Amino acid sequence: MTNLKTTILSNQEVAPGYFRMRILAPGFVTSARPGQFLMLRVLDGMEPLLRRPFGIFRTGWLPADCQGLPPKEYVEILYKVVGSGTTLMKDLHQGDGVEILGPLGKGFELLDAPEQILVGGGIGLVPLFMLAAQLVKRGRVRLLMGGRCRDDILAVTEFERLGVETYVSTDDGSLGEAGLVTEVLVRQLERLPQAAVYACGPTAMLRAVHGICAARDVPLQVSLEAYMACGVGACLGCVVAGAEHTEQNPQYLCTCKEGPVFRAGQLLWHKLEEPRDVCGCNEEEP
Template identity: 60%
Template sequence: MQFKSMVVSNVELSPNYFRMRMTAPQELLASAPGQFLMLKVTDAIDPLLRRPFGLFDVGTFTAEYAGCGTQAYCEILYKVVGKGTKLLSALHHGDVVDLLAPLGRGFDLGPAGEEKVLVGGGVGLAPLYYLAKALVARGEKVRLFAGGRNRDDILCITEFERLGVETYVATDDGTLGESGFVTQVLERHLNKGMRIFACGPTPMLGAVAKMAALHEVPCQVSMEAYMACGVGACLGCVMKGANHTEDTPDYRCVCKDGPVFDSFELQWS
């Protein structure tokens, strides 16, 4: 769907990291964890392209100010890294943006009874919160492994803990949680009978995918990529599939075939 959305709140969580809530049509409540939206910041020509953001949360709230009772909403997490996100950070309650959502392929929650392990870094935690809500609602045991360069990169841990998710934190400089990579913490707790869901920087996802293969643990990864259209038309976000060679190309569109993939579908070398 393409629709106009009103900004409800736009809060800075830590330096340059924001959490934005926007109104949404009721149909968006059927979105799957792991799907994303494409957001047009302004009606101006510059910036021309929409920006992709994973769905951090989808739900309803009482919109008394609008006189319309219960209102659906969607939320995103984002980091200010360029012109588009800088403009986004300046938006306030009542401002209007244009959204295209829901897009892409979300997570397969897997069979009940497995221990679910979530691994995220920075804004890669965004789709994992919506996923955690869905898993907890099914009565699943969920653990979160969150990593970042420093404490400012660790977002919304309290929200995960309120769901009853057991959390582990690691930072490169040791300013929060353990010192080192989050994959090092994950490896100490990994065993068969688990299912991994990961989102974050590609090097981290590659390390998680290799670890999962070594321990024979099912693993899904949500890939981050620059996107122009979000629907597979421009082919600007392709990446190599597991069977790719120069003679037999195998490309996957992150926006259409993903952003969630089984880790064995992709070529990590």
Template identity: 65%
Template sequence: MKNLKTVVLSNQEISPGYYRMRILAPDYTRLAKAGQFIMFRVQRSLLPLLRRPFGIFRTGFMPADCETMPPKEFIEIIYKVVGGGTEIMRELHHGDSVEILGPLGNGFEFGEPGEEKVLVGGGIGLVPLYMLAEKLVEESRVRLYMGGRTRDDIITVTEFERLGVRTHVSTEDGSVGDTGLVTVGLEKKLQEGGKMTVYACGPMPMIEAVEKICRRYGVPLQVSLEALMACGVGACLGCVVKGAGHSDSTPSYLCTCKVGPVFDAKKLDWGNSPEQSVGNCGGCQ
């Protein structure tokens, strides 16, 4: 993990309200694991005071500007504009200074080679699944169930298809793919049986529904959680969730930024869905 003062290489809107930013990031192709994230700070602005967490969508190399220069190593993040921080980010251009701390968190486990891998992404939750898919297709058949409210939320699916991933899209308004929730397709898949592992990232209600389905069919599940984060390195306790077996007499709290953001679903407390418990003062920016 290191703090890197660097620059934006590109920043483009890829669907209404969704942006893809490429950032110069030496060493990240070697260091970053699927499921890890960065804490991002806009350098030219005092606000927002805190860094914002974003999953790493992918890493790569760009051709050098001239023959004597090495290729430029980059990461891409994809973000949805939801508030003050992402409003500032959407205004960034090629050459603007930014600061990233990372790669952070644990990343996904790849499961057993050969068994089928099933990815479930809800909206922007698709982001950490791309690097995972890149890795999994080397040894397994991989399927992606991608869901969103409308067609605007369905992003980068063709890039998964180019990797050889079989994709199933659903939207709540039926504007693209099947009409309904992403979990309908997932449940049909699990009903077929066979050895598989499920990986999910998306809004909490989706994650909870996926967990219930996987538990019913006895299928291993890894979830990537998006808790509110202030520091990203285990210092503020702003991102804790309840661990399996948590009770008032034997409390169990897990830091999403340090122990996660990826968890084996069995290690979390689903009795009361994993929720933030301490640390967020409400005034943090």
């Protein structure tokens, strides 16, 4: 994990309200694992800004400089503008400074299942991209991607370029199938009962995915969003109740250190709260 004062390489709006930021990030290509995140702080802002957590969408190398300088590593995040921090971020440009702390947290465990199914709700697709890139080396991968409307469906062609089979659903039917992504999951699991499932999205969607997988004994890992102040296990602002939690014997899990990815069986699902709908989709339980 490193704390870097570094530079933005690009920051573009990719759909209404959604931005993709590429940041110079030495060390990230070799150290970042699928499902990890970083904390980002804007430097030189008008208002002092706490660090904000963002999933690592992908890492890569910029080609070597024509003057013989070595290639440079970058990290990309995809974010939705929802409040003061992300509003400040959307107005940043190439060359502006940011501070990034990462890679942080525990990412996905890659399971050797015959079929791998990724379920993304809106901006929840972010931590699934690096996971997909790893899983396609082992076999067939399907991405089930849901959102309220077509604007919430991001980066699907990038997943397809990796060799992932994609299934899109929107609540209003403006792209792909009309309906909930969880309905698509039920149909997929009827055909593929041996699958492993990996999901990220709003809590209501994750809870529904958990219900579907638990009823079929399908292994599930979920990436959670929680309020995070420090990102490194110091403030305990991000804790969620673990499966063994009771009033008498409290068991809390730190989302930033022990997560953000958890096996479904680690969590006390009825205590899990929706921090807020940041993903652009608002799945209901089927």
